């Protein structure tokens with residue numbers, strides 16, 4: 746295995762080049778993207794649930810005086 750940055754021959758199991766410090770093992774971008782999608786979806790779901798709760802509580806409070814009459 747050669748370092749892609751400086752071309753120094755490296756031991757396979759190293760994460761970084763000992764000569765120039767370049768990163769030899771790339772992190773999987775698919776995992777990061779998947780995690781980001783899960784986080785975004787979770788935030789949307791939480792947002793929708795919060796909106797529904799606020800709307801439900803809001804209408805409940807608005808209807809209360811009318812129901813008591």
Ligand SMILES: [Zn+2]
Pocket residue numbers: 748749750751752753762763764765766767
């Ligand atoms: Zn290097």
